[in-house]
Amino acid sequence: MSSNAETAQAQAASAKPTRLAPIVTPDAKFFWDAADRGEFVGQRCGDCGHYRFPPRPMCPQCNSLNTEIVSLSGRGSVCSWIRPLHPMPFGFQSPPVVATIDLKEGTRMVSNLVDVAFGDIRAGMPVEVSFADTMGNHKVPVFRPVGG
């Protein structure tokens, strides 16, 4: 194989997302389906209005099964953050920044921080949702500094 062909092949490969697609369970399908459409949604109790995450079929506050799937603001702040260096996580060419994000709606989730240098991250830094492509044509919500 010529070196040109090799380069072209490498470029094609690098254009293809290597991030692992999420494992989708029946109780969280709504979340990942929305992410595939570039929408960031959550569960809110249809009776008492309590937001919950991770998803579950019943409101822990009033035990209602009346669940609303609602758009979330996509705004939050950084709670904790780290960088896994060894072993390199599967699907990544360089170590991602993994963080817990306190969402404005009062829930917390794990995600990645993007478009920010590791050393510039501060606790409470305001962030907003964005989406990253995964294998199998899926998307997952990630976060970047507001206005960054």
Place this chain on the structure above:
Amino acid sequence: MARCFREAAIAGIGQTEFSKESGRSELQLAAECSKAALDDAGIDPSEVDGMITFTIDGSDEIHLARALGVKDLAYTTRIPGGGAAAAATLYQAMAAVNAGVCETVLIWRAMNERSQYRFGQPHTQAAAFQPGNGTGSLLWCMPYGAQTPATWGALTAQRYMQQYGVSNRDLGKLAVVQRAYAATNPNAWFYEKPITLEDHQNSKWIVEPVLRLLDCCQESDGGVAIVVTSLERARDLKQKPVQIVGACQSIPYNVEVISNYYHEDLSRMPEAEGTAKRLYAQTGLKPSDMDAAMIYDAFSPQVFMQLEAFGFCGRGEAKDFIAGGEASPGGRLPVNTHGGLTGEAYIHGMNSMAEGVRQIRGSSVNQVKGAERVLVSSGMAGAILSAAG
């Protein structure tokens, strides 16, 4: 056997060698450590009537019972939550003996965790997600590159370290203490291999800025078994009885195993706080009554957070407790005197339970003089072991 409340005691402990390649099946390791524990107690294996292990143990109760020649099994159960199960096995065994449903409970955990599969490597398979592990880590972390226990654990620990200004160097001081204990323990993988704080600081980052290699537990092959019976019967057996004066589990709201990000304050460990509260209430004992503690140390920050949760020091003060030598020989509370899961071996915390027993018997290689009460903790569960009065 008529049912009535009976105090429970540990009558036997047994283990295989701890290695990186056992060269035999997990079932064989399970059979060997079980036989060793029963021999230690002086009980014939055929008499076992209760069996307890972890949900993720690779050996079947029936297969192990069949190897041991168990004649009539009355009770079996498995504990979820990975290593969080370690002290919960003692809790279940105590409860079964207390309730008079079993006479001889065998607890075992045996694994080829280094040679057959590796917990420390990325967990990425959808098939690996199963109920009974107490964690949603694969569901909510995996696409983000958080694929190992070290990564999952570090993400909470970083919040704790932010809150109290704890550095990785502070964590290193615990690693040095535990490796010093391991260095004098012939059963430890790191026997005669102590480390300095500089060795710790020169070890590679696993998860920046929380864990270096020497903050992480080993991956090990081996098995540990513990035999629990009534205190009354234990008094007539081979070893000095080690009473289980209290044991409990605590899983507070929105807490989960290892990917524990959904409760209110990530700088705390609510499950260990719950375990402590319940354990002290059960026994009427307090932190200063403990002579030593065996604390689940998959990663060093977990020990810091548990020391605080159990009230051995104030919140944010574990770094001073350790730097001040309180966990070291002669300190106020020697911790993980076998070397812990970092220094001795990673048998999912069961080897730490066995060390708690040795301390009460007076047979530890790093014996705490006159030890009468030892706390054993795996975070979501704990037990207090005591010399029988």
